[in-house]
Amino acid sequence: MTTIDVEVRGIGKRFPGVVANHDVSLHIRPESVHALIGENGAGKSTLMKILYGVQPADDGEILVDGAPVSFASPTDAIAAGIGMVFQHFMLADNLTVAENIVLGAEKLHGIGDDAKREIREISDRFGFGLDPDTLVERLGVAVRQRVEILKVLYRGARLIILDEPTAVLVPQEVDALFANLRELVTQGRSVLFISHKLDEVRQIADDISVMRRGTTVGTADPKTATKRELAELMVGAELPSPATSESTVTDRPVLRLDGVSVADDTGRDLLHDISLTVHAGEVVGIAGVEGNGQSELVEVVMGMVRAHAGSIHLGEDDITRLSTRAVRDLGVGFVPEDRHRHGLVLDYPLWENRVLGHQTSAPAVRRGLVSRKGARADAQRIIDEFDVRTPGVETSARALSGGNQQKFIVGREMSGSPRLLIASHPTRGVDVGAQAAIWDHIRAARREGLGVLLVSADLDELIGLSDRLEVILRGRLTAQFDPSSVTASDLGEAMTGGEAA
């Protein structure tokens, strides 16, 4: 396996509405792990797509082993020895592991037994433990990631790009991944590792490049750079901290779940015997590997799925059998996990999005009729109070950046002073400015007695913001932690039930 040397010079890309790339330069040395850091929206993903041929660059050049190349499609990038693992896995659930891997590279070993043999061989060499005949839909997140990496290796890639590969992994899985990456480098490959988690970057990288507002603003040496210096380079300031000050927890329960179970269509329990209390002024964090029942927990409280056992109380009110509408009307704010799918109607103007979820209450709706005036005025209030950067209430939600969309949603869900806020991944994929603002608002509301049920994959956010942590594993609450004393590693072990360790 020959090594690869990739250099990017003065790349530029213009997009409507999104921070474009301009004058991006970096050099990935052979046999090294190069980390590219920058906050959400800094333009990292755009650069990756250009480097992998998904989108063409407007300016600049890419040099592979000193020679300029141009990629019209991923095929060209693959041919040049570049492979990419996307943050959102690019796998077809209904196809087998083998089919997903050989797709597009059928010329190498066909699509039959030869290919499967090759896949087993690579899998064994790196200790991936993959079976080519399994359907992808049966695989968990960490295994899917290994399929993605194998896909790239199968094509003989010499530079492997990984876009935020640790976002969905628990600490133990991250360690396993890093071991795999090290193994790759020893065997002559290069890795471009994209992240905004500074600790991880300092742990794995040989070189660091920093991106900010669409351009590379500097490099750093992982052995000497401190976290603070990196943050300074990345956002021009210290990173915001989710940490809360003194406790405001009261003994007044706002949400109480007693022995709640939820089953899927086939009768299998997705949630089993969940008992949980959130008090006024308390943030209860739910930690867990994605797909272990977090979504169901949120949905059963919101009345979107029905519990077949147990009861749910909001203050004194029994909400076990109530509809989503009734639950909302009793004073529950809801920040859903996927803002594009659940939180907004992207093509509607902001004022109509103000009505969403509050169809029964003034000022947006009066006596069954939508009040345009009331909704517009209140949308404007949210824009002002929550610092949503938008030309006005007539702008469609789609045109806003992720951070501004999320601030608008949080503002909307805080309207009408709710008793309880259910927040799923409230700062996922937003810039640090919006992240800090959202954390501030949650903290302020907590001070005023709001109870918060917080679901997040960001362990720093969970540990910093929560007054109490519950771990969810295969639909059960399996462990409780005090955030002031827990470590990410303890949490990770509990989240996987000790398996990943």
Add this chain to the structure above:
Amino acid sequence: MRRVLDTVVGGLLPPLVAVVAAMLATGVLIAAFGGSPGDFLEVIFSVPNDRVLLTIINQSAMLSISGIAAAIGFRMGLFNIGVEGQYIVGSCAGAFFAGSGLVAGPLNILATLVVAAAAGAAYALIAGLLRVYRGVSEVISAIMLNYIALTMAGYLVTNYGQASGYTFTTERLPLDSQPLGFKIFADAPGDVWALSSLALILGIGYWFLIARTRFGFELRVTGESATAARASGVNVKRMTLATMALSGAVAGLVWMPAYFGSVHTFGTPENFQAGLGFLGLAVALLGRNRTLGIFFAAALFAFLSGQSNNLQSAGIAKDVIDITQGVTVLAVVVAYEVVGRRRAKTEAERVSRQLDAEREGASA
């Protein structure tokens, strides 16, 4: 100024382009098979005489109702291709009921409208229930239901209607239940049917429901994003059933103007106008599910159909007008798609420009 321009470009240009494109395509096809596109255009764009004009007005009314029925479904993301079947069922049930004379005099009209709407709604609910409880695509089930409706109507009329000549029909509408039409041309035979005004009433009702009421808002939101609707507290299953029923109810009314205005009896295929339900889908698409748009689209389609009757004399098969109509629909959805993408792009650009300017202003 920009907003006016946006409205013109986004709202009016696509249908205009589509109609021109469709005319062009039809003309090319006619020319390709040795016909004269000039003759085609001449016939289509000739000034209609009073009799044809009346037909066009009445047909526009029925097409508008059909378009509204389809639009109600479209706004909720349902493709109610079953408007045709619901229209047949509503017409058949209404005609049987009205002809029976159970209710006497003008009240019979009102009662019949209720029966026709209820029958259409009930029939639409079959597809709705199958979708909600069995996960069957409403498109496929409604297509099957359309064929079943046509066969059932034929069976019912043959077995429970009366013979008239070689065909069977329902009993005739009693004379005292026949409303007077609007005689707008003194010399021409026929009039604008009384119940053609139903189109106006339903059009305004549809606009108010969708644009102003909470129910309409929830219906629209469900259409744009069922997931967001669910999170916001809409019961999507119930909304699906309500929308199907509403759409079916309106579909059941489509033929009522003709029934009360001139036909007075129902029987397939002679005493019925099959196909209006399908055209309603096209009308709704062309009119972009907006009340005024639907009225204009219905008028256009009625105009094309009305004029096409004269094509035979020019030696051109009147079927070409189906091509014009079909291509219009295809072209208009393409045009809307293109305009929509452009608009999203310009808006994103505008927002980022404005925010950049603000940022610079703040830092300066």
Add this chain to the structure above:
Amino acid sequence: MSPQVSAEVMRARTFRYTWWLAALAVIVVISSVRLYTGADRITAPGTLRAATIGACPILLAGLGGLWAERAGIVNIGLEGQMLLGTWGAAFFAYHYGPLVGVLGAAAMGLLGGLLHAIATVSFGVDHIISGVAINIVGLGAVGFLAKTTFDDLEGGGPRNLSGYSTPPEFTVPLIADGARSLADRHWFIISDVAGAIAGVTTRLSVLTVLAFVLVAVTAWVLWRTSFGLRLRSCGENPQAAETLGINVYRYKYVAVLISGAFAGLGGAYLAMVASSSFTVGQTGGRGYIGLAAMIFGNWRPSGVLTGSLMFGYTDGISLLSNSGTLVHALLLLVAILLAVFAVIKVRAAERTTGLVIAGLSLGAFVWFFSSDTVNASFTGMTPYVVTLFVLAVFSQRLRMPAADGKPYRRGGAG
């Protein structure tokens, strides 16, 4: 990992075994019903030949639907493409002979597919809207073309044409006669199977053979070649395919063009085998039924074949003369099968579904024992009712391609 795989293989084997057993049971029930009612025509060679002829256009349309949907494009325009095929077959066969007729039909269908591909793939138009528009255009075009090109021909009229030659038919020697004589004995089971064999070996059109061969070809290409893998990946996750350097647009185009061509062949079958003349609107909704057969068949070639044979049977018998008593006998068959099905559902803890089906079964029994014949209107309705019923019962167990019907735009990956 390996125990899981072997469990899967085991399940697949058990499944296949159950499947054969179920098929055998159905044949036994059919045969018993035939003996009990004395309606020997249920499995007579003539009936089954009509069923085969009824099945082929549906099969071709269904396969066409399969090609498009495996690449993620819903092609409801099959009906219009089939219509174009009927005209193409008549026009080209009349002037250039049957072979060119078949090719012409496929080409006309392909043209309809091209229109659909341009709208849905290049412009991202809603697949159903485009399909409906194509059906409107197809009907109009066929009406216009028929009047323009057939009116002055000998054997032609403004809306029909006859007098062109059709693809050859042949009878398989020995087998056909042997099977027929067995079938005429009306023996339990043996005669029923023999009837089926005689039905498909007597006066067999080469187009029928082609249709069945295309089932195997489709299965092989889509599941055994890299071209097929790529095409299917576009229906499962086009963004993933794109990141692996696959030109998704091209595969979608190819799939929809093939889809249209298959539908066109279905049209040719209608105008050349099912009938020897052309009329405007000859398809009568068979494009839609083909789509239903594809859904029933769970987006798999063998499933499409099963669905087409079932729908083809109901379609075929509705064209037979005096089919009232035959359909009446079938009522009993339906009642028994429904009853069995109801028991299965109740035992699978789907009580409500089971009870609804039991109710339907009871209704069918009552209808059977309280009447002597079934009105011709209802016979004509059978394929649509059966489709509706089958969808209502099975649709939740079906698995369509994950990205089927979803818009896709290049450059959106990541």
